[in-house]
Amino acid sequence: MRKMKLSNYNIIDWCEDGVTIYNTYSGGVLGLNAEYTEKFKKLTENEEFEYDPEDDLSQGLLNGNMIIDSNIDEAEAIIVQNKLARFGNESASYTIAPTLECNFRCPYCYENGKRYNTMDERVLNETINFINKTSENKSKVSVVWYGGEPLLRLDLIEKITNGIKNIKNYQAQIVTNGYYLTEERAIKLKELNVKYAQVTIDGPPEIHNKRRCLPNGEDTFFVILKNLQKAADHLFINIRVNVDKTNMKLADRVLDYLEEYGLSGKVGLYLAPVDQVNDSCTAPNCYKDEEFAVEQTKFARRNLSRGFNFIDLPNFNPSICGAVSADCYIIDPLGDIYKCWDHIGYAEEKVGSIFDTENTVLNANYLKWLGYDPIFYKDCHDCKVLPICMGGCPYKNLKGGKMSCDASKFNAMEMMKLLAEAYNSEAAGANA
Ligand code: SF4
Ligand code: SF4
Incomplete structure (x- = not known):
């Protein structure tokens, strides 16, 4: 039995x-x-x-x-699956920054110590060789075009894509500020195997245009929305709204604009707390994990009645993030390899180079990531949302900060109740 x-x-x-x-x-x-x-x-x-x-x-x-x-022992089972996902040799992912230049001058991004350069022909060709070589025998290969602003160099995206087009099961996405995401470029991206685009909007125009600005301070908000009207016909677009205590209440107004521009239902949207991974938020304005969870639930509740469904009931995220997985590479315009998205362009954080693959895996910087244990804090072992959170951001933990818990630790019950309410009212509507 x-x-x-x-x-x-x-x-x-x-x-x-x-x-x-x-x-x-x-x-x-x-x-x-x-x-x-x-x-x-x-x-x-x-x-x-x-x-x-x-x-x-x-x-x-x-x-x-x-x-x-x-x-x-469920926690043991999770740890084993975590190892299989990170070192299982089945998939490979590449985050590639053809350029670290950007057309925006967001105050929280342009920082001291970061290098701003663009791939030359030599790096471009070696990137193609590197991807073709390291993706051999992988059943799933993914590419994320990153930057800087990757659409500044669509020509380089095209050249690299052409160089890796023989890879089977290959799919790409792009992280872009959206300013150059015209319909023409969206069509081009689709031809280049890109299916998804992530675009950041930091609130309604008066806030967004201050935080995500051009060097001359001109509007970017409305340019992006106009672009998305057409681009969303060709790509799956997910809008990330970075929130802290100064703009949270205004996040709903982004939805007003999405409605006005005919984008509700055409694009996805999620809230992300501005955090201090790279000191991009000053402490009094940043949400604590629990505070963000409360705001996230309120946002979902407020906007459900408007027909937007932001109820999030996630499930197991076995590999945590690419930073701690073996076959995940972040490649900068010099051909340097990094593990964490937030480190790109910081020479001291590189773990290797596409020009020196022999010495890439077994160096101290790399081992720190590969040897990472998801049960970093003992509280995580018995945590009810361990499968979702997996102990939080490895970089924050390795850096020695405090434990950073996923919002679901605090709002999973509320989100579940909200889902039940939404389901019941839909059912009641259908029976009326
Ligand atoms: S380590 Fe943290 S900041 Fe770096 S890529 Fe992973 S989740 Fe993001
Ligand atoms: S929610 Fe907190 S306690 Fe739970 S796994 Fe994540 S970091 Fe650990």
């Missing part, structure tokens, strides 16, 4: 007419009516219970990972 127990990764909401369970490993959500809630209580009244394959409740719970074999 198969012995089972409840998963530690269940977020359980008991209410008057039943129970809702969200599992942070599978991302599954199960809502039980009163009758099934009683069955669930009875089934799980003891810490260990028997699995009945004929029982539909047990099957549903097992499918959602809400019950698991009683002899499994």
